[in-house]
Amino acid sequence: MTLILGLQARLLESQPNEILFEDIKDLTFLGLFGIQDPLRPGVKEAVVKCQHAGVRVRMITGDNIGTAKSIATECGILSEDGVIMEGPQFRRLSEWQMSKVLPNLQVLARSTPEDKRILVKTLKELGEIVAVTGDGTNDGPALRAADVGFSMGISGTEVAREASSIVLIDDNFSSIVKAIEWGRTVNDAIRKFLQVCLPNIHHLVYLHLLTTSQFQLTVNITAVTLTFVSAIASDKEKSILTPVQLLWVNLIMDTFAALALATDPPNSQVLNRHPEPKSASLITLNMWKMILGQSIYQLVVTLSLNFAGNKILGYTTSQQQGTLETLVFNTYVWMQFFNQLK
Secondary structure, eight states, X not given: OEXXXXXXXXXXXXXXXXOOGGGOOSOEEEEEEEEXXXXXXXXXXXXXXXXXXXXXXXXEOSSOHHHHHHHHHHTTOOOTTXXXXXXXXXXXXXXXXXXXXXXXXXXXXXXXHHHHHHHHHHHHHTTOOOEEEEOSGGGHHHHHHSSEEEEETTTOOHHHHHHOSEEETTOOTHHHHHHHHHHHHHHHHHHHHHTOOOSOTTSGGGXXXXXXXXXXXXXXXXXXXXXXXXXXXSTTOOOSSOHHHHHHHIIIIIIHHHHHHHTOOOOGGGGGSOOOOTTOOSSOHHHHHHHHHHHHHHHHHHHHHHHHHHHHHTOOHHHHHHHHHHHHHHHHHHHHHHHHHO
């Protein structure tokens, strides 16, 4: 924000006891002084990154429309085809008009706390995921109504901090970009742990997911089904996989995968794609096809060895018990390794 002050003066013949407004004339112009509240470092770059990541950045402020337009243009929020509006005009819109304006609304000036709350509420009704940043008491209703509220930890009021979901301890808008990166990284980590085959696999960032496709769920489905069927079919009601073997599978197959994903740092490429809708499923149709196909294949092999292994391999009665259990278990484990590396 920039404030321009003009300085003028006049030499008086004597010192008056009182200066009246009508006496202020015949002044000599001395110059202009500008006081500017510049953008914080990194804000413009952070706005560009947000827009590149598919996040629409809007400015809602109580300043007049001229000041708001200047700041929004400087930091890259207001584009050539963007809509700028004042709060009184916004409040007069009907619900239908508001739903038509909001997709292109980029700046809302002279707004009240209720304007902010209504805007957030309407965006959510249109199916958008809304995040709000604010530091004042008047931002409380909008912060509380948003899906995610960011408040300022240094300059923010207690009301704003209590109403928000996340407190930025450095009061830096750029930290929101970090929050987006970490949020998408956590989401990708969950997908990788489940080994989700994402729909838009043409992006380079997803290529590494294909090398370990369907691993985690395939391991569990095969193990549970094999344990259940073999126990039901056994005269002794004993599973072909022992508790120790199942514990080993969980320790090796689950623990190290979880540790690897927990230490996976954010990748700058996560900002190269648009946000996914809130209703997006972690398990897609293609994933279910590959999980079921791989599970059926593994179950056919392991169950065939369980029920016909002695006959196929020609084991004698004395060799049957321990050898067959070991064979089924090792076959199951090695199929998981090949499934991981395929």
